[in-house]
Amino acid sequence: YPPERIRNFSIIAHIDHGKSTLADRLLEQTGVISKTSKNKQVLDKLKVERERGITVKAQSASMFYEYKGMKYLMNLIDTPGHVDFNYEVSRSLAACQGTILLVDAAQGIQAQTVANFYLAFGEGLQVIPMLNKVDLPTAEPERAAQQIESTFEIDSSKILHISAKSGIGVDQVLPAVIENILPPEGSIDQPFKALLFDTWYDKYVGVVCLMAIKEGIIRRGDRIVSSHSKTKYEVTEVGIMYPDPKPTTSLQVGQVGYIICNMKSVSEAHVGDTFYKEKHPVDPLPGFVPAKSMVFAGVFPLDADEFSKLDESIQKLTLNDSSVSVHKETSAALGQGWRLGFLGTLHMDVFRQRLEEEYNANILITAPTVPYKIKYRDGTVKFIKTPADFPDGTTMQEYVESTMEPFVLATMIFPEEYLGQMLELCTTHRGEIQNHTFIDESRVMLTCRLPMSDIVTDFFDKLKSKSQGFASFDYEDAGYDDSQLVKMEVLLNGEPVDALAAVMHKSNVVTVGRDIAKRLKEVIRRQLFDIIIQTAANGKIVARETVKQLRKNVTAKCYGGDITRKMKLLNKQKEGKKRMKKFGKVELPQEAFLGILSSK
Ligand code: GDP
Ligand code: MG
Secondary structure, X not given: OOHHHEEEEEEEEOOOOOHHHHHHHHHHHOOOOOOOOOOOOOOOOOHHHHHHOOOOOOOOEEEEEEEOOEEEEEEEEOOOOOHHHHHHHHHHHHOOOEEEEEEEOOOOOOHHHHHHHHHHHHOOOEEEEEEEOOOOOOOOHHHHHHHHHHHHOOOHHHOEEOOOOOOOOHHHHHHHHHHHXXXXXXXOOOOOEEEEEEEEEEOOOEEEEEEEEEEOEEEOOOEEEEOOOOOEEEEEEEEEEXXXXXXXXXXXXXXXXXXEEOOOOHHHOOOOOEEEEOOEOOOOOOOOOOOOOOEEEEEEEOOHHHHHHHHHHHXXXXXXXXXXXXXXXXXXXXXXXEEEEEOOXXXXXXXXXXHHHHOOOOEEEOOOEOOEEEEEOOOOEEEEOOHHHXXXXXXXXXXXXXXXXXXXXXXXXXXXXXXHHHHHHHHHOOOEEEEEEEOOOOEEEEEEEEEHHHHHOOHHHHHHHHOOOOOEEEEEEEEEEEOOEEXXXXXXXXXXXXXXXXXXXXXXXXXXXXXXXXXXXXXXOOOOOOEEEEEEEOOEEEEEEXXXXXXXXXXXXXXXXXXXXXXXXXXHHHHHHOOEEEEOOEEEEHHHHOOOOOOO
């Protein structure tokens, strides 16, 4: 297949607008999967993804399609469906020349539609808008088309109306891709150059790299080099995804396919990296940035004896996800554990769920935090990923020049009647409103700069509840800015609990300090002595609560009585202790570590 008969495209959409359904339909139409196959949504492979209906890990597939008497090779490049993975989305987009922007005709444009459009537009891609779900009685295709026209300046008369579910209009989709999306550029005579845009670990063949071949040709036995690490590899297999890996004799310019070489772990395969042949070095493709963790949390085994088992499980899981950063951490309160870094909160939830479900791990996970940046007077800059490490007291006064936190630019779309509430929500979260515009007579698009820390905690939940679920939300990284940050410590009977320390803006100290103390009082069970809970910032006590001592012995009431009842009670108490961590003499339940930062 010469480049002019290849099309590399993707589908971008707000969640649930029908991306996976359309992908399935196209794969069926071209015979890659059978119509009767129960294995629908082949592109969403992880169990968690199927459960949540979102694509975390991108999966791509090739199709052969005949159009006007010519045979075409169509490569569908799937993109992850969540803002946490925006960098990976942009790299997947860099592997194609155009994209289908799928919009649910009943819901209209949503926040992710807008964010995805700009990502694709920024990559210089041809964007083909299509309205999906036109079979729904609630579909308003004209209205949605108007929104597309006014928001993206795309002629609404050119928009295809389809139903990925019922099949209406689906046979026009691949012709539209062929007609509107340019073939890939490049030449087979140039030295080999390829973009790595996705990778995973296969337990039989090892690390698999998906690459877009930008120039030249690659065969088994060739020796290739990573521009990023300069490491050399020998290619042991090349092929296309159909939809599972299918070996071919070569991969040529314009194609998208997989390469297996002797990589030991996915941490060697950097999304966005350029590969070339050992004998012909080339300039790397633009835009490579290593994955950046934006959310950190401490993970500890509930039972210290499970440390090495957990260590192994974490290693196995990160074998397939190099975007999780792992560092050992020791907490005075919780013992030996890890500080894990994730791309975002969904990424963290998925990892936690897999650890618990696939590896039966019993873990305690601390409240998530963002990486704070400290500029010292001597010019050094340090990132703080564990709140307990945040400077305070004299260190703060004498050595710190400024403290900074990460911000995001958020896009929200909602019906007009929620505008007042949404503006208020942004303001209470230290948001700076940038703009609000109407995308049609009754829907508003609001953009606002917000501290990332609030996104990590409870902003999204509040947005959903205040808008009765009608507001959609997406965000992009907006860099660091100076911010007056303070470390808050939690003291139990005078002893600071490092795992409960938190960093927050100065303006939140009093409210959050009181709230934390109150909430801890609710979750800490009464014990045989009084427990004094204090929160402190900058050496000053902000709030104080007391958990009164327990007077009665649980077994006292059946003293001398029924022994089985006594055993039952004791066992019940033991059960209750499972999810507890002992700190000094005080026992803390998981709830104390979770959600401590999210205000009510
Ligand atoms: P994704 O999150 O964009 O991948 O969306 P999915 O493909 O998982 O679709 C989300 C839901 O919409 C599923 O329940 C689909 O069955 C449904 N759906 C997708 N396309 C259509 C369509 O054209 N018409 C109708 N009525 N439902 C659809
Ligand atoms: Mg999907």
